[in-house]
Each structure stands twice: as structure tokens, then as C-alpha cells.
Amino acid sequence: MQDRNLDNLVIVGGGSAGWMAAAAAANAAGRACEITLIESDEIGTVGVGEATIPPIKVFNRSLGIDEREFVVQTKGTFKLGIEFVNWGRQGHRYFHPFGTYGVDFDMVPLHQYFLRARQRGMSPGSLDDFTMAWQVAKRGRFAPPTQDPRLIQSTYDYAYHFDAGLYARYLRSYAEARGVKRLEGKIADVGLSQKDGRIDFVRLEDGRVVAGDFFVDCSGFRGILIEGALKTGYEDWSHWLPCNRAVAVPCAHGGEFTPYTRSTAREAGWQWRIPLQHRIGNGYVYSSDFISDQEAQRTLLANLDGKALADPRPLRFTTGRRKKAWNKNCVAIGLAAGFMEPLESTSLHLIQTGITRFLALFPDKEIDPVLEAEFNRLTTYEWERIRDFLILHYCATERTDTELWRYCANMSLPDTLAYKLAHFRKYGRMVSDGPELFLNPSWLAVYLGQFVEPSGYDPLVDARPQVEADRHLASLKKLMAETAETLPTHRMFIAQNCQAATVET
Numbered sequence: 001m002q003d004r005n006l007d008n009l010v011i012v013g014g015g016s017a018g019w020m021a022a023a024a025a026a027n028a029a030g031r032a033c034e035i036t037l038i039e040s041d042e043i044g045t046v047g048v049g050e051a052t053i054p055p056i057k058v059f060n061r062s063l064g065i066d067e068r069e070f071v072v073q074t075k076g077t078f079k080l081g082i083e084f085v086n087w088g089r090q091g092h093r094y095f096h097p098f099g100t101y102g103v104d105f106d107m108v109p110l111h112q113y114f115l116r117a118r119q120r121g122m123s124p125g126s127l128d129d130f131t132m133a134w135q136v137a138k139r140g141r142f143a144p145p146t147q148d149p150r151l152i153q154s155t156y157d158y159a160y161h162f163d164a165g166l167y168a169r170y171l172r173s174y175a176e177a178r179g180v181k182r183l184e185g186k187i188a189d190v191g192l193s194q195k196d197g198r199i200d201f202v203r204l205e206d207g208r209v210v211a212g213d214f215f216v217d218c219s220g221f222r223g224i225l226i227e228g229a230l231k232t233g234y235e236d237w238s239h240w241l242p243c244n245r246a247v248a249v250p251c252a253h254g255g256e257f258t259p260y261t262r263s264t265a266r267e268a269g270w271q272w273r274i275p276l277q278h279r280i281g282n283g284y285v286y287s288s289d290f291i292s293d294q295e296a297q298r299t300l301l302a303n304l305d306g307k308a309l310a311d312p313r314p315l316r317f318t319t320g321r322r323k324k325a326w327n328k329n330c331v332a333i334g335l336a337a338g339f340m341e342p343l344e345s346t347s348l349h350l351i352q353t354g355i356t357r358f359l360a361l362f363p364d365k366e367i368d369p370v371l372e373a374e375f376n377r378l379t380t381y382e383w384e385r386i387r388d389f390l391i392l393h394y395c396a397t398e399r400t401d402t403e404l405w406r407y408c409a410n411m412s413l414p415d416t417l418a419y420k421l422a423h424f425r426k427y428g429r430m431v432s433d434g435p436e437l438f439l440n441p442s443w444l445a446v447y448l449g450q451f452v453e454p455s456g457y458d459p460l461v462d463a464r465p466q467v468e469a470d471r472h473l474a475s476l477k478k479l480m481a482e483t484a485e486t487l488p489t490h491r492m493f494i495a496q497n498c499q500a501a502t503v504e505t
Helices: 015-029 056-062 067-074 110-119 132-137 164-177 224-229 293-301 347-360 369-395 403-410 415-427 440-449 459-463 469-484 490-497
Strands: 008-012 034-039 077-079 081-085 093-097 159-161 181-184 187-192 199-204 209-211 214-217 234-236 245-251 261-266 269-275 280-286 313-316 320-322 330-332
Touching: 008 015, 008 209, 015 034, 015 056, 015 164, 015 214, 015 347, 056 067, 056 159, 056 347, 067 159, 067 164, 077 490, 081 132, 093 132, 093 440, 110 459, 110 469, 132 469, 164 181, 187 224, 199 224, 214 224, 224 330, 245 293, 269 293, 280 293, 320 369, 330 347, 347 369, 369 403, 369 415, 369 440, 415 440
Parallel strands: 008 034, 008 214, 034 181, 081 261, 214 330
Antiparallel strands: 077 159, 081 093, 187 199, 199 209, 234 320, 245 280, 245 313, 261 269, 269 280
């Protein structure tokens, strides 16, 4: 019987996307399929994906990567969520936690009792105080959550901040040790089959020809294969997410060593702050319609914790996605598939899920169109649900002080997001038409953190007078605060567990 399995898988582009794809493919397929990665040292990578969300732990574990070694090798730190500053109002801040809000003590969700207390004029405090992640994070502490569901320490989760360039280097070593072949060079030409339009080969500038059965496009914004060769098309979302540029710069530690990312809304966009062991990553994501490149750069440099360690690096992008992430015998991963600004640290996650979907639908030489259709269906759904969550941050604002925020407060919304907002504004309920990356606690954080106030609450709350909700809320907040005080500081945990010699203790 003729062998129909893929003989050659060619990955075009390195960076985080390319080497995550190479490592995962080598781990899954072993040496049964020859895997070649083509990249050029002359072509830089975007490399702003330094903040992650909890599923990155699943990806690393699937490769058998030891967490301690990973943190050491990437100069990583730990992340319990994202603090948002000046988004709903100037001078206001809230926290998007990794984990739940307290522990549900009734069939009705905890936040419904919180809403009732507040609407009756009581003062339950900030919603942030009911999440273990913030109780730990605001104290600058960290320890992994316990696996014992009886303990309040089990109610939070975590991710990482790390140097994306060091992560790519680490995964390169992993992949090459498992047989991945790296070729240095730039793509000069892409050869398409006259029979079916599939990609037959890529030709490098020095004349070398690399043929493959299937190609993975990790070439970044350029999309050399998916767009340059296959003309797939792009769906532009900039009318909902108007930021189209960024400027990034690292700086020295000069302030808090926080176990969380910070996003600060500014005149024409927002600034990220990502603390690593050896530096802090910073960037200003903005709309060129509302601020000049020069002013954006000045704003960023004026709001650093310490001395800038490099020249500011500009980036340009159009938020959106390819109309098909899988086209013929090519799948686009990472920036080649599209771009959503790193407001909720989804850049590396979308690489991860693209790879995971591809391996779950791994083709043979026939490359059946049903695989392409399913991959694109799932990808479209995931990207659109994340898109809606990002749009919520912009549209749910009371700010009217600059042109950008006035535009965002009045823009039309996707029907899918408008439907969610209508439900929450009525009874404080979260609804969804299927599985999503961001679950109810995430939506709740942004809704209430940015003053999307329900007019009522779940009617079942008043039907359950036997529930001592006020007592439960008070005891939960007290327990979380007391427990958080027992944990080591973030600096201490890294120094003691990750051999972070560069961290001051």
C-alpha cells in the first residue's frame, strides 16, 4: 500500500511562531516526517509577545518542558493577571485576574449577590478584593496555586512574562535535538503547481530549492506564502480596533517587581508594562489617526520605570485576520494569520492554538479539503470571540477627553458583542454561543471594571433568603487577604526557585 503520510513539512520563518511550530511538530510526529525551518538572521522578529495567559503552561507541558528550567532560560517572571489603568475613567484602575471570584456558595453565582448588595446601597468593596489573584498580586507576592479544591489557594491561576527571543532560542534547541533542520536564508520565490495551485517549493536567494508536501507560514506580517503566493485575502477589523501602530522599548528596573502585567490607557491608545527578571518591557499601542509617531514615542519614553536600554522600535499593523488561515497546502501561524493587539496577551496563545488545531487535523499527502474547512471554521470562531473581548475594552468607557476615546465610545459593535452587552446590562448575566478562550470571570472583570452597570440582578437572588450572602462575602474577602499575606514575595519566590541571580532580593 502506498504511503500517504507527509514526507516533508516546511516552516517558513522563525521567531516564536516558527520555533513553537517546529518544536510541537517534532514532538508529535517524531522523525517520521522531515521538518525543515527556513529563517534569516537578517530579518528581525516582532518579539513583543512577552506576556502570556495560563494555557501556555499546557503547551510547555505537552513538550515535556520543566517549568523551572523554562523560567531560568527565558529570564521569566510570573503573572497573575492584568491591571488596567485609566480605561473606564481617568484615575481609575481594576484587575483582570487569572482565576475565579471567590468561591460560589450558592447555585446563584457570587457576583449576583455582590451586585444586589451594591444596588441596595451597601458597600461590599471592590470586586477585585474577591479574587485571590489580586489579593496576592497587589501585595507583590507569588506562589503556585494548590491543587486542593478545599483551599482558597486553589482559586487562582498564573502565566508568565518572558523574553520571547530567548524562548524562541530555547525551543530551537529543543526542536533541533529532535531532528528539525534549520536553513539560513531568505525566500526569493514561491513555486505553485499548475495543476491545483498548491505550493510545490520555495526558492532561496542563493538558488537553493526546498520542496515540501505541506508548508507552515510563520513569516510574520508579510505572509510570504499565505498572502504573497496564495493571495488569500485579509479581513480588516480596524473600524473596531483602531490602533494601528506601536513603539516598543525595554527599560531598567526602577519600580515594582509586579507579578502582573499593567495596561495604562493613554491619549491615543495604551501602554504595556511587562516586568522580566533582567528588564521591563514597555510599549505604546496607538492609532496614527489621533497622535503622531513622534509624540507617541515621547509619551512612551516619559513613562518608563527606569533608563531606556535600547532605541524605541516602531511597528505597523492592521488589526484583522486572513480570510483563510489554512489555504490549500499552507497554514498560517502567528502574525502571518492575522493580528490582534496584545491587550489581553493573546499573541502567543493564538500561535499555540493554531499549532494545536493543525496537529489535531494533521493532513496526509491528499490534504483533504474537509480539514481546511474545519481548521478555518474553528479559527474564525476563536479569533472573532477574542476580537469581541478586546473591543469591549474600548467601547466600555466613560472617557470623552480625547478623540480616540470619543470615537470608541460611539462606534458600532459586532452583533455578537452587542448581544452579550444587552444581557449583562439587564441582569448581570454572561452569555455565549459556544466555548471561548475568555470565560465568565474575564468578562465580569471588564464589565464591572469599566462601569458597565446592570440595571438589575438575577431574580433568583431574592428568592433565596436562606443564603447568608453578606456574611459569606465578608468572610471570603477576609480569608483571601489573610492567606495572601502568608505567601513569599514575587522576588523571593523567583530567587529561591528559579536561580534568578539577576534579581535583586
